[in-house]
Amino acid sequence: EDQVTQSPEALRLQEGESSSLNCSYTVSGLRGLFWYRQDPGKGPEFLFTLYSAGEEKEKERLKATLTKKESFLHITAPKPEDSATYLCAVQAGTSGSRLTFGEGTQLTVNP
Amino acid sequence: DAGITQSPRHKVTETGTPVTLRCHQTENHRYMYWYRQDPGHGLRLIHYSYGVKDTDKGEVSDGYSVSRSKTEDFLLTLESATSSQTSVYFCAISASTYEQYFGPGTRLTVT
Numbered sequence: 453e454d455q456v457t458q459s460p461e462a463l464r465l466q467e468g469e470s471s472s473l474n475c476s477y478t479v480s481g482l483r484g485l486f487w488y489r490q491d492p493g494k495g496p497e498f499l500f501t502l503y504s505a506g507e508e509k510e511k512e513r514l515k516a517t518l519t520k521k522e523s524f525l526h527i528t529a530p531k532p533e534d535s536a537t538y539l540c541a542v543q544a545g546t547s548g549s550r551l552t553f554g555e556g557t558q559l560t561v562n563p
Numbered sequence: 564d565a566g567i568t569q570s571p572r573h574k575v576t577e578t579g580t581p582v583t584l585r586c587h588q589t590e591n592h593r594y595m596y597w598y599r600q601d602p603g604h605g606l607r608l609i610h611y612s613y614g615v616k617d618t619d620k621g622e623v624s625d626g627y628s629v630s631r632s633k634t635e636d637f638l639l640t641l642e643s644a645t646s647s648q649t650s651v652y653f654c655a656i657s658a659s660t661y662e663q664y665f666g667p668g669t670r671l672t673v674t
Contacts, residue, residue, distance in 0.1 A: 484661055495567075495653050495665035496606070539606070549594050549613065549660035550621065555605040 454479045454544050456554035464560045465530055473525040473538055473557045481545030485523050487516050488539040490556070496539055530561045566590045567666035569654050575672045582641040584669050586654030588634075594657040595637040597621075597629060599650040600668075606653065612637055644673045 488496035500509045502518040515526040541551040566589035596611040608621030610629040655663040
């Protein structure tokens with residue numbers, strides 16, 4: 453059974469204070485690892501897809517990295533508008549198009 | 564929201580009544596999905612479709628049925644709503660078996 457664990461559950465940062473969110477996974481043959489951002493009362497917004505260990509992707513202040521067991525979402529010099537819940541999901545080679553999601557990390561960035 | 568609409572956006576219904584939620588896309592994507600999101604569980608797949616009239620079960624399909632008679636529409640039906648089906652329901656679409664794009668969600672309360 454595919455499993456995704458995200459940590460911490462909640463993270464509070466000061467504006468400009470860089471940090472990382474963790475996504476640990478167990479999956480039978482990873483096809484892809486996905487990061488989403490979700491604002492309160494809205495649907496998840498796609499951020500990145502990572503396909504293989506060693507891959508990195510960046511978007512503004514966010515950088516996602518992938519190893520064989522986990523992924524990190526690094527947030528550099530965050531701003532209050534980066535406050536949201538960040539979700540990680542995996543897609544296994546045996547699961548077709550289905551995704552398995554973690555429960556998310558709720559990030560709050562204080563000005 | 565990548566050309567995805569969900570209706571209704573909010574609904575309150577009584578236990579035992581049938582409920583149908585609609586997802587409509589304008590992207591002509593092949594794959595469509597229904598998820599529910601609950602505190603402590605994250606996003607869980609209910610049913611998905613890989614083409615018109617082609618559907619399959621997800622991990623929490625009991626008590627739910629789906630239909631897809633046109634590429635653009637994917638319906639989720641609760642045959643006889645129960646309080647345990649109170650949740651936020653999200654529709655998602657994808658062009659391939661990789662990243663999915665989510666709609667704005669439907670908040671359903673079963674009293």
